[in-house]
Amino acid sequence: MQTPDQQQHTAPHDPYKVADASATSAHGAETPAAASTTPSVLVTFGAPRSAQIRPGQRVRLPRLPDTQHPPAVMPPRGHTARTRRRVLQAGALVAAVVIGLVAVIAILSAPGPDPKDLVRAFFSQLTxxxxSRLPAAAPCSRNPLCQPGTLRSGYQPPEHLRIESERSQAPSSPRPGTKERLVVVSYDVDGQHLTDAVTVLYQRTGIFSGFWSISDPPGSTITMPKPAIAPITLAAAKLDMAKPEEQTTFWAPPGRYTATRPGNALYEPAEATTIVADTPVTITLPATLKPTLTTHVEQQIHDRINACAAQREFKPDTDRSSPNLHNCPMVHLTPYAITTEPLWTVQRYPTIRLDTHPDGTVTVTTITPGKATIHYQYSLSILDPREWHTIDATYDLTVNGFARDIDGTTEWIPS
Known part of the structure; x- marks a missing residue:
C-alpha cells in the first residue's frame, strides 16, 4: 500500500489540474476554514511551491506581438451566399442608376442637328x-414673304445645293458658351451659279445642354417700289398700298422672284424678275402708259373746249357750282357796257404731254397752245339807232391738270 507521498509521485501528470490553494498552507498544513473563501487560481500540476501564485499576487501576462491578430470569425456557410447575392444585387442597382443618369445627361446635352444639317434643311424648305418653318432669326416681322403660301407661285427656289466649306469664327454674342460657324454654300438659280454664306450659332441652355441654330440665314434684302399705281404681287405675296413713310425693303430668301402689277385705265400691266442671293437687290417695275391714254385725254379736252366755246359769254364756264373754279381755258374782259353776244371760234386745239410720277400720278401739260377767237360788237350810243363796232380777238388755249383712273375709266381733271 502506497503512502500519500508515493501516490503523489505516481499519479499521472495533468498540467490542467486545478490545485486548491485553500487545502494547504505554505507549510503544507491545513488552513483554517476562513481561508476557504480565497479565490482559486489555475497552476500547472506538480509545479514547485515557489512557482505557485499566491492569493493577491499580481501576475504580468506576456503581450502578443503586433504581427499576430486574433483569428477571424467565419460566418456560417448559408449566410455567406446570401450576403454575396445581396451585394451583387445592390451593385447592379447602382450600375443601372448610373447608366440611366448618363443617358439622361446625354439626351439633354445633345446639340441637335449640326450646322450643315441645319443649312440643308433650310434649303429643303425653300425647295x-x-x-412656315423658317428659322427664328429670319427677319419676318411685317415681312410679306413669311406668310403661308407666299412662295407657291412667282418663285423659283435654288437648285443643286453644295456645302463648300465650314469654319469657326468669333461669335458676335458675348454670352459664355456660345460658338459660331460660317457655312459657305453654292447653288444654281435660273442657270446662274451663285454663292452665299450662312451663320450658325451654338447657344448653351444648361450645364450639359445646348443647340445649334441659324442666326443669319442666306438671302438678302429686296426693295420694292411703292405700289401706288396698283397693288403689287411679289411671288404670291400681295403687297398693300404703301404710304410714303412705310418701309418697302425687306429680307428675302435666295431664289428668283417675279413681281407683277395689274393694269388700270392709265397704265399697262407690268412685270419684272430678279434673283436674290447674297447682295441687296431692287425691283423696278416699268410705268408704261396705255397707248390710247393720250387720245382719251385729248378727246376730253376737246369736248371741254367745245362746250366752253358754245356759250355766248365773255367768260364761259361749264360748271357754275363753284364760283371760284373756272374750268374753261378762255376768257375775254371787255371794257364796253353795250355789246352783242360774243361768239367763240376754236382755231386750233392745244397739244398736250402726259407725264408719270412715282406715286402713279399722271399730269397733263400743254406743250403747244391752241387758238380761240372771240367775235362781238359794241356800241357807245345809248339811244337807237346805235352805231356798232366789231371786235375780233384771238387767245391762246392752255390746259393743264391730271389724268386719273376713276372706276376703271380715264378722267381729265383740269387745274
Missing amino acids: ARDT
Missing part, C-alpha cells in the same frame, strides 16, 4: 416652297 418645298414652305416659309
Whole structure:
C-alpha cells in the first residue's frame, strides 16, 4: 500500500489540474476554514511551491506581438451566399442608376442637328416652297414673304445645293458658351451659279445642354417700289398700298422672284424678275402708259373746249357750282357796257404731254397752245339807232391738270 507521498509521485501528470490553494498552507498544513473563501487560481500540476501564485499576487501576462491578430470569425456557410447575392444585387442597382443618369445627361446635352444639317434643311424648305418653318432669326416681322403660301407661285427656289466649306469664327454674342460657324454654300438659280454664306450659332441652355441654330440665314434684302399705281404681287405675296413713310425693303430668301402689277385705265400691266442671293437687290417695275391714254385725254379736252366755246359769254364756264373754279381755258374782259353776244371760234386745239410720277400720278401739260377767237360788237350810243363796232380777238388755249383712273375709266381733271 502506497503512502500519500508515493501516490503523489505516481499519479499521472495533468498540467490542467486545478490545485486548491485553500487545502494547504505554505507549510503544507491545513488552513483554517476562513481561508476557504480565497479565490482559486489555475497552476500547472506538480509545479514547485515557489512557482505557485499566491492569493493577491499580481501576475504580468506576456503581450502578443503586433504581427499576430486574433483569428477571424467565419460566418456560417448559408449566410455567406446570401450576403454575396445581396451585394451583387445592390451593385447592379447602382450600375443601372448610373447608366440611366448618363443617358439622361446625354439626351439633354445633345446639340441637335449640326450646322450643315441645319443649312440643308433650310434649303429643303425653300425647295418645298414652305416659309412656315423658317428659322427664328429670319427677319419676318411685317415681312410679306413669311406668310403661308407666299412662295407657291412667282418663285423659283435654288437648285443643286453644295456645302463648300465650314469654319469657326468669333461669335458676335458675348454670352459664355456660345460658338459660331460660317457655312459657305453654292447653288444654281435660273442657270446662274451663285454663292452665299450662312451663320450658325451654338447657344448653351444648361450645364450639359445646348443647340445649334441659324442666326443669319442666306438671302438678302429686296426693295420694292411703292405700289401706288396698283397693288403689287411679289411671288404670291400681295403687297398693300404703301404710304410714303412705310418701309418697302425687306429680307428675302435666295431664289428668283417675279413681281407683277395689274393694269388700270392709265397704265399697262407690268412685270419684272430678279434673283436674290447674297447682295441687296431692287425691283423696278416699268410705268408704261396705255397707248390710247393720250387720245382719251385729248378727246376730253376737246369736248371741254367745245362746250366752253358754245356759250355766248365773255367768260364761259361749264360748271357754275363753284364760283371760284373756272374750268374753261378762255376768257375775254371787255371794257364796253353795250355789246352783242360774243361768239367763240376754236382755231386750233392745244397739244398736250402726259407725264408719270412715282406715286402713279399722271399730269397733263400743254406743250403747244391752241387758238380761240372771240367775235362781238359794241356800241357807245345809248339811244337807237346805235352805231356798232366789231371786235375780233384771238387767245391762246392752255390746259393743264391730271389724268386719273376713276372706276376703271380715264378722267381729265383740269387745274
